[in-house]
Amino acid sequence: EQPSAPNPVAAPMRSLPWGDLNFLQTTDTHGWQAGHLQEAQYSADWGDYISFAERMREKADTMGVDLLLVDTGDRIEGNGLYDGSTPKGEYFYDIMKEQHIDVICTGNHELYQADAAAREYDITVPNFSGRYLASNLDYINPETGKPVPMAQRYRKFTTKNRGIRVLAFGFLFDFTGNANNTVVQPVEQTIKEDWFQEAIREDVDLFLIIGHVTLRGPEYKALYDAIRGQKWDTPIQFFGGHSHIRNYAKYDSNAHGLQAGRYMETIGWMSIKGLGGSKKVEEESRELKTRSTPTFKRRYIDNNLFGYHYHTGLNDTTFPTEHGKNVSAMINDARKELKLDHTFGCAPKDLWMSRAKYPSSDSLFSWLEKEVLPVVVVNEERKGVPTLALANTGTLRFDVFKGAFTKDTTFIISPFVSKFLVIKDVPYKSAKGILDLLNNGGPVFETSDFHTSQLAPPEQLSVLEDITPATLAQDHFDAFKSQQEQIPLISRSEKDSPDLIPGYTTKDEGGSDGDDTIHSPITFYRVPNCVQAPISFPAEGDPENVDLVFVDFIQPWILMALQFKGEKYGKQDVQSYTNSTLTELLAGWIKDNWSHDC
Numbered sequence: 001e002q003p004s005a006p007n008p009v010a011a012p013m014r015s016l017p018w019g020d021l022n023f024l025q026t027t028d029t030h031g032w033q034a035g036h037l038q039e040a041q042y043s044a045d046w047g048d049y050i051s052f053a054e055r056m057r058e059k060a061d062t063m064g065v066d067l068l069l070v071d072t073g074d075r076i077e078g079n080g081l082y083d084g085s086t087p088k089g090e091y092f093y094d095i096m097k098e099q100h101i102d103v104i105c106t107g108n109h110e111l112y113q114a115d116a117a118a119r120e121y122d123i124t125v126p127n128f129s130g131r132y133l134a135s136n137l138d139y140i141n142p143e144t145g146k147p148v149p150m151a152q153r154y155r156k157f158t159t160k161n162r163g164i165r166v167l168a169f170g171f172l173f174d175f176t177g178n179a180n181n182t183v184v185q186p187v188e189q190t191i192k193e194d195w196f197q198e199a200i201r202e203d204v205d206l207f208l209i210i211g212h213v214t215l216r217g218p219e220y221k222a223l224y225d226a227i228r229g230q231k232w233d234t235p236i237q238f239f240g241g242h243s244h245i246r247n248y249a250k251y252d253s254n255a256h257g258l259q260a261g262r263y264m265e266t267i268g269w270m271s272i273k274g275l276g277g278s279k280k281v282e283e284e285s286r287e288l289k290t291r292s293t294p295t296f297k298r299r300y301i302d303n304n305l306f307g308y309h310y311h312t313g314l315n316d317t318t319f320p321t322e323h324g325k326n327v328s329a330m331i332n333d334a335r336k337e338l339k340l341d342h343t344f345g346c347a348p349k350d351l352w353m354s355r356a357k358y359p360s361s362d363s364l365f366s367w368l369e370k371e372v373l374p375v376v377v378v379n380e381e382r383k384g385v386p387t388l389a390l391a392n393t394g395t396l397r398f399d400v401f402k403g404a405f406t407k408d409t410t411f412i413i414s415p416f417v418s419k420f421l422v423i424k425d426v427p428y429k430s431a432k433g434i435l436d437l438l439n440n441g442g443p444v445f446e447t448s449d450f451h452t453s454q455l456a457p458p459e460q461l462s463v464l465e466d467i468t469p470a471t472l473a474q475d476h477f478d479a480f481k482s483q484q485e486q487i488p489l490i491s492r493s494e495k496d497s498p499d500l501i502p503g504y505t506t507k508d509e510g511g512s513d514g515d516d517t518i519h520s521p522i523t524f525y526r527v528p529n530c531v532q533a534p535i536s537f538p539a540e541g542d543p544e545n546v547d548l549v550f551v552d553f554i555q556p557w558i559l560m561a562l563q564f565k566g567e568k569y570g571k572q573d574v575q576s577y578t579n580s581t582l583t584e585l586l587a588g589w590i591k592d593n594w595s596h597d598c
């Protein structure tokens with residue numbers, strides 16, 4: 001743990017089911033390798049995760065089973081540990097590489113910026129040489145201008161203890177927002193290629209598909225169909241990512257998928273019992289002959305030391321490995337060098353992305369729209385011109401907690417290098433309808449690559465309905481009726497069971513027993529795709545024209561919406577509005593408005 005991390009709190013736990021082949025998964029860690037320094041239940045760091053993996057490997061060796069680690073991308077953008085240096089990731093890549101990851105792939109965030117994609121190719125791929133897979137991704141060699149595979153397309157290997165023959169692929173969803181030094185081939189095209197068709201005809205005990213892909217997205221459906229077209233019953237294990245949720249999919253009795261959340265909150269655990277393999281012990285071989293299909297089990301591990309001790313059966317003294325401790329020290333040194341604890345001000349209260357309703361005084365997006373945008377969206381040359389300022393809600397990435405607002409917090413909230421752009425003097429009659437179009441979509445966006453869901457926080461890709469106190473109460477009632485595991489714990493006296501900590505209460509295709517820690521549930525309110533602030537509007541009546549100002553990420557949607565409104569604007573009409581990034585503007589706002597000590 002980092003020195004300033006809060007101590008984990010004891011909670012009722014579920015143990016990890018072991019199989020012949022076991023996995024630990026990270027995904028969408030977004031630079032949170034220092035762990036959560038304001039949330040005790042996610043307070044373990046990358047060093048602790050290294051100790052955990054090493055202790056679990058020792059356990060696996062003792063049991064004669066195998067343990068593999070996978071990471072499914074989006075390792076960068078979202079935390080000062082990556083975003084706080086120039087160039088970005090100065091300390092990050094060295095920290096990341098200390099974990100022995102067996103199969104690793106790329107996420108969309110590694111590809112938004114050309115410099116990040118180049119670092120991925122030059123640093124991360126060699127750091128995980130032979131284990132980094134890029135089944136549908138090419139890098140444009142800057143010297144030749146020609147595409148080369150980002151990394152090897154697939155990997156075939158045999159596990160150490162059980163001799164299980166694994167064929168692994170590493171995919172990225174059909175992403176189109178990448179910088180022009182990479183080429184993402186749609187998965188549906190890749191599966192037609194000769195190398196892929198030959199690979200899926202190989203005789204193996206398990207197909208392992210890791211990807212920065214949502215479990216129920218069309219890409220995994222295509223991959224599943226392609227493999228099942230050749231091998232009707234070879235077990236397939238999928239690992240997914242991208243939508244930031246804990247999730248599980250059962251494609252058939254022999255093909256399952258796991259997705260391990262986001263931001264180093266969750267370590268995914270997957271175990272498969274009954275796989276073929278050349279090194280089975282005698283009695284188990286007999287048992288396996290009678291077993292028709294393997295069994296798949298999953299857990300979502302809260303990333304904290306209480307859980308790590310619980311799952312390894314070790315304690316403060318016996319748990320940490322030298323390697324893990326050294327990596328925790330590396331992270332602490334990097335944080336100090338980057339001055340991530342430097343305080344800009346003190347947040348007077350919690351502001352929530354999705355735990356509070358929008359609009360409301362506790363909503364992060366109401367704060368952005370009402371307090372921040374009207375102050376930071378300024379261009380001296382356009383002073384006094386009526387302006388509509390728009391930002392997508394996906395541009396903010398995490399809650400603000402009451403207390404110190406540090407350099408780290410600015411990147412946690414707003415990691416992107418997005419600046420504001422302007423289209424000047426847009427007729428107000430057209431400009432005023434843009435927000436509604438972006439929020440309510442409609443046919444104009446359905447026919448393009450620009451689905452408006454890309455504007456909102458990724459969690460909303462999968463959480464399609466509000467989770468309110470009323471729905472939670474109903475769930476609790478339903479669970480009670482069907483005698484679910486959690487209920488007796490919630491209703492026991494404090495003496496028997498500690499107060500439950502609010503956190504994940506996952507319901508997925510595996511049921512409602514996936515979380516390793518039993519939590520009390522939290523609310524989730526969906527938010528609009530974009531918010532808007534009117535600035536310098538006349539006291540009465542509507543302006544004739546407005547400056548339409550927006551974060552650069554949403555430019556394609558803005559141009560499309562304007563066209564729909566009958567306005568003929570193109571890229572040539574878009575100009576720069578601010579020199580500073582939203583992150584820098586936010587930091588300035590905090591200094592000016594919340595500058596007192598906590």
Ligand SMILES: Nc1ccn([C@@H]2O[C@H](COP(=O)(O)O)[C@@H](O)[C@H]2O)c(=O)n1
Pocket residue numbers: 028074108109112242243244392393394395396416417418453454455456457458553
């Ligand atoms: N410059 C950017 C880049 C991304 N976003 C938002 O993030 C979403 C993707 O996040 P994942 O972690 O799921 O990959 C994207 O859809 C945008 O909402 C942004 O706002 N600005």
